[in-house]
Amino acid sequence: MQPRQQDIIRPLLEVTHAETVTYCAQHDLVPLEDASNSDPRFLRNRIRHELLPLLESMNPGIRATLLRNAEVVRVDVAWIEAQLDSCWPLVVLAQQEERIEVNSAALLTLPLSLQRHLLRRVTASLCAGQSPLELRHFELIEALLAR
Numbered sequence: 800m801q802p803r804q805q806d807i808i809r810p811l812l813e814v815t816h817a818e819t820v821t822y823c824a825q826h827d828l829v830p831l832e833d834a835s836n837s838d839p840r841f842l843r844n845r846i847r848h849e850l851l852p853l854l855e856s857m858n859p860g861i862r863a864t865l866l867r868n869a870e871v872v873r874v875d876v877a878w879i880e881a882q883l884d885s886c887w888p889l890v891v892l893a894q895q896e897e898r899i900e901v902n903s904a905a906l907l908t909l910p911l912s913l914q915r916h917l918l919r920r921v922t923a924s925l926c927a928g929q930s931p932l933e934l935r936h937f938e939l940i941e942a943l944l945a946r
Contacts, residue, residue: 887920907944918940
């Protein structure tokens with residue numbers, strides 16, 4: 800999740816729950832708690848309330864490490880997206896609502912990482928924003944293109 804995404808701004812994204820509760824107590828404020836945030840039916844809550852505490856018991860600095868790594872990945876993804884924007888017109892020959900035509904020769908000139916990201920973007924465009932491709936699919940496509 801990013802601190803700013805289109806029209807949504809999350810200024811407190813990096814503030815912990817404990818810090819928020821402490822601030823509210825110091826300023827006589829009552830924090831509003833979304834009941835869904837403690838519901839274990841949601842994976843995000845099981846991660847937050849079960850997995851992270853377990854990891855912290857093994858490595859007390861894990862949260863800070865994960866936050867640093869998330870920032871590194873965010874910057875890398877932004878660079879990859881910019882690369883995809885640049886090579887998209889060279890690789891995609893035609894794009895319609897239910898069909899995208901790809902120049903396989905141009906695709907194969909890209910580094911493997913960009914090939915896979917581009918194919919993921921193509922399939923996401925065709926599948927309501929969510930690419931169904933997994934590593935095994937990329938490997939099958941790569942084998943077909945290598946022929």
